[in-house]
Amino acid sequence: MITLTEENYIKAIYHLGKYGREMVNTNSIAEALDTKASSVTDMVKKLAEKEYLNYKKYQGVILTEKGKGIAVNIVRKHRLWEVFLVEKLNFTWDEVHEVAEHLEHIRSEKLINELDAFLEFPSYDPHGDPIPDKNGKFINIDKIALSHSEIGNVYTCVGVKDTSSHFLKYLDSNKIGLGTVIEVLHKEPFDNSVKIKFNTTEMVVSQNVAKNLFLKTV
Amino acid sequence: MITLTEENYIKAIYHLGKYGREMVNTNSIAEALDTKASSVTDMVKKLAEKEYLNYKKYQGVILTEKGKGIAVNIVRKHRLWEVFLVEKLNFTWDEVHEVAEHLEHIRSEKLINELDAFLEFPSYDPHGDPIPDKNGKFINIDKIALSHSEIGNVYTCVGVKDTSSHFLKYLDSNKIGLGTVIEVLHKEPFDNSVKIKFNTTEMVVSQNVAKNLFLKTV
DNA sequence: ACTAATTTTTAGATAAGTCTAAATTTACAT
DNA sequence: ATGTAAATTTAGACTTATCTAAAAATTAGT
Structure with missing residues (x-):
């Protein structure tokens, strides 16, 4: 055990x-x-x-492979519970981590597979991280950090690296979420900040933010 | 802690x-x-x-009162999770206990109160046991064991005392569940078995069964 | 290559929860 | 009332996961 x-x-x-x-x-x-x-x-x-x-x-x-199997199963449980908390129990994406840390240790094959079905087999959690299926397979999309984006391109926000409450609340307060379409206007070499535009809003985000926001090309 | x-x-x-x-x-x-x-x-x-x-x-x-408060809160969590498992995740009433034993220890006020709301504030769990509300108040109905029923009376099945998988599966296989309407036909003094009728079916149940099935008068 | 700084490991101690075996207290039968 | 059985507590030991302090190995700088 x-x-x-x-x-x-x-x-x-x-x-x-x-x-x-x-x-x-x-x-x-x-x-x-x-x-x-x-x-x-x-x-x-x-x-x-x-x-x-x-x-x-x-x-x-x-x-080892055995160890990875254990890890992937815990990740699967953690992320499925996060989806449940956000979609069914009105949690915000910055509140789910702590509770999921505990729920991820509940051991029941039936529980987690039924939860998966109940949630209609989600592929991503509320932070955009992929959820492995019951065989441990991930559906991974190519994503890049905003810090590695190209000026003039348009992207969709698909995930975050930092899942801390602080960072997620910052994004919330600036109306940036998963699905937000972002155009890269300028990258400042001096401090690696990035000027972006979304929904008619223009703003500059710091390097720290840019490194923690994942995008995919539209 | x-x-x-x-x-x-x-x-x-x-x-x-x-x-x-x-x-x-x-x-x-x-x-x-x-x-x-x-x-x-x-x-x-x-x-x-x-x-x-x-x-x-x-x-x-x-x-102490403090100890009772802890206990009631655990009972609340246990029974709410049982409702969730049966109503949302296709668990049967004999499968829920083991998993709920673990889920009941997850500590999050928000989790349990949102779960309560999501389930539409159930008053009873899948075995007919009352679920305390967030203030620890129970809604208790008067119920008697089949062994204490009166011959000729008609009752509705509202709960079980023994929640073991064995007993619950026995009830399932005989098509007795919560809500089943039962007429008491005869009580055998020799072995305290009880003859009952429900949905046109007549059957004799042992004293052991009769003591573990709760009824309320219709 | 040799010393200095860093990283890692070992050794011994602690706290929580459990056990066995022995001692103590209570309950019961005559 | 008294002896015996049953229940309960004490004493001492074990396991898991942790810690501090000291020793050992590795890495880096010159």
């Missing part, structure tokens, strides 16, 4: 290692989980023992 | 003590939670310390 703590370690390692593709070092795991490096060392030894990951002393860890 | 384990102890004590009205002894708690009496002693000391219950050595425990 896998514990809640183990699931949280696996999830963190999955995200830190670019969806289980890269090695992850001890300190970054400690930081992500707000714990100490020594605790991480203990836990990764246990997770290696259980074959959720491969661990090389002083080198870091990388998830 | 209250832990998941503490919540489970409080819930068990609430049910064992007739909704927090009676003293509960150590062994019955141990049995209910599938643990040892010595573990219970340790835990009730801690719960007494935190003022969720009053504990008298060798005498047993009884919940």
